[in-house]
Amino acid sequence: MKTLIAVLTVLSVIIAFWYAACLPMNIKGVLTEAERAGAEVTPAGAKERRDLGEFGLVLDNSFAIPATWAQDRPRLPAPHQVAQELWKTTGAMVLKGKMMSKRSLFYHGWVTLSATLLGFAIGTGLGILLAVGIVHSRVMDMSVMPWAIVSQTIPIIALAPMIIVVLYSIGVQGILPKAIISAYLSFFPVVVGMVKGLRSPDGMQLDLLRTYNASTNQGFWKLRLPASMPYLFASLKIGIAASLVGAIVGELPTGAVAGLGARLLGGSYYGQTVQIWSALFAAAILAACLVALLGLIERSVLKRMGMGA
Amino acid sequence: MILVILAVLVWCGGWWLNSRLANGSHAATREVQLLVPVIFGFTLVMVWQLLVRGLMVPLVILPAPTDIASAFGANLSKLWEDFLQTFVKGALSGYVIGCSAAFLMAIVMDRSDFLRRGLLPVGNFVAALPIVGTAPILVMWFGFDWHSKAAVVVVMVFFPVLVNTVAGLRETSAMQRDLMQTYAASYWQSFFKLRLPAALPFIFNGLKISTTLALVGAIVAEFFGSPTVGMGFRISTSVGQLALDMVWAEIVVAALAGSLFYGVVAMVEKSLTFWHPSQRR
Structure with a gap:
């Protein structure tokens, strides 16, 4: 209170x-x-x-x-102007039955969101796979892990315009280039967090499984994977925010066609400040919803696993 | 075709060497731990080079490492100018301003319980938002030159540093604070002698996260308008000219600058928080 x-x-x-x-x-x-x-x-x-x-x-x-x-x-623009613009491009459009028209933020938000989610799924999946590989193979650990850490200090987003153009020139366009940038951005946080998580069981617990004569596979499914969940969710939250940023930045070089990034760029070309601010708030609300949704899933999963606080 | 087969051979050779090293008896020594990732990186670059040459990948899709290196060498002065504009003027000044502002704000929040209760949830919320989106607005306000880039960087680094510093300043235990009280230490005495040192690991965590954010902010802000110099400007125009070797050279500069920046902050951290368990060996 x-x-x-x-x-x-x-x-x-x-x-x-x-x-x-x-x-x-x-x-x-x-x-x-x-x-x-x-x-x-x-x-x-x-x-x-x-x-x-x-x-x-x-x-x-x-x-x-x-x-x-x-x-x-x-x-x-004053707060009420931004709020009006937000309402005009979302709620009012829905009431008029034009939810997916080109002026609606739902349309632009969905364009960005779909790229974000696809990229996030790809990035998380690959990240978890790599983390499993790193935990089980010494060679991979020693060769790949330092690079995964170093790559977090690199402004990967600088690659975004190039990825878009290169993929376009080999005929891939639409949602996939943006999703690849998103995947790339969410990939490394997931790898680093998941490696930490899969390593979190201590010697005592690993020894206990050994006394049960558990195979590596059983150890993975029954001990390492459950133990890694809190770490996974922490990095998923970072990853989804990074994915959204990636999708937004990925829309910039394509020249303002559709999506929240396009609204930002279009607004800045034509001096439509209210449009920029409303796109910005839409992106913020979207990010907050995604993080909150992951938080909810985290809470219920951890609770069912007996780790809920 | 020979080159492609060679690439496969190089890959297998590098992997074999690394697995010998990693599973060998010297795996725990520092030299081997440094050598293995270096071999891996070198193998990767070799394979890249051989595959690009062997499969005749055109320059506009993926330039070979040697193309990038020659573009790097041929444009040294241009790259240096871009580096000064984007990194030194934009990212670094914004980083310093943003981090010090966040630090001062954190002290204010630390002194007032009400402010902390109110601002911390807001700060946590904002830290997760896509703040790069403010770039077009700030470019509109502060013009195309480095001031607007510094402003974007300030906004981007402010909240991570703020949240971490506030968390760090609350890290001391009641026992420690009571001890300071029995010494009749004033607020600032206990701040400088107990709470600030205890907060340093947290503060540096925020500072390290912010190094990457600073570069990202400065580069992305240039996509929204910049003078005819700067890393983001060069990347977007070179992509337009399909001069991908130049883009990659610029990315190499960004990567070097990013990891150097991070390395310097990590080194300062090491020398200031040598007492912390995570730094002891």
Whole structure:
């Protein structure tokens, strides 16, 4: 309860700050528009105002304050503008029965989400396989593991534009290139986490299985795999967030066709700030939902395995 | 065809050598542990080279390592300029600003229980979001030059460092804090002598995660607009010209910069947290 109050306070402070920040950010644009519409602006002329401080302008032209929260293409859109745009491109579209139209964020969100999920599935599957290989083979452990760790310090995302173009030139397009980038980004966190998890049973537990005369296979299915679950879920959460980033960045070089990344890029080409912000929030909500969903699965799986807290 | 067969042979040879080394009697020594991944990497590059040449893979799909090396050598000054623009100006300045801001914020949060309760869930939430998406907005606000890239980096590194530092500052046990109290230590005395050292492993965890994020942020922000220099700019234009050897050279630079950056932070960590169990040998 105390936490809830604190969180709500912080959130309202952030929103209040956001509204306040709209004033200095948007005032110059608003004043230029107001002057064109024939209003008295001090000082007159956009040139005179260019080098003046934003805060002084706000104080001198207090009549323009409401307009800073209602511009068409503001430098910083107010929270309610973003919320309206979000509603207009999601809920309102659904009510009109055009849920999958090209202007709907559901459509763009689904384009990104499907690439994310496909990539995540590929990346996680391969990651777990490699981790199993690493745990069971000394050679693989010693040769591959250092590179898997080093590769986490490399900005892999720099490869994204190239992967898209190369795959396009050999005739692969659509969802797969983006999914490959997603898979690549979620691959290494899963490998590293899963290796740690599969190694987590201590000597005592491994010895116990040996006294039962358990085969390597049985040891894997009955001890190592269950023991690795908490580690797996921790890295899955990192992996899915990375996958989403990968899918979004993967949409950039294709030139803004569909998807949340395309909305970001399109918005930045045409100065549609409200569109950028709503795409950003849609991506944030999507990421939060995915992580929360994994958290739920984690909780129920761990609980059924007797590890729930 | 000969080259392809050679590639298979090189692969098998490298694997055989590594399995001999890894299962041999010297497997636990430092030299072997270093040698095995090096052999693996070298084998991989050799196979890449032989396969690309043997199968006549065109340059626009996958350049051979030697092509990349020659592109690297021929464009050294260009690559250096890109490195300065993206890494030193964009990523590094943003990293320093973002990490120090997060550190100060963490101290403030540590002093006020209310702020910590309120901000920590928000920080945890934001740390999982695709923050790279703010790049177009920040590029619009701060212009095309390195300032906007630094701003993206600041936003990206802020939350991981914040969350880790706050967690670290709470790492001391009640017993230790009570001991400081019996010494009549002031807040700052117990901060510098007990809580900050105890928090260092956590802080460095955040700092290390942030090194990669900083480079990613600086490079991706350049996809949204940049002056005609910079690693992200060069990558996206070279991809457009299908000059993939240049793209790969740029990726080599990014990889080197990324691992060097991480290595330096890890080295500082080692020298400051030598007392921690994870660093002792």
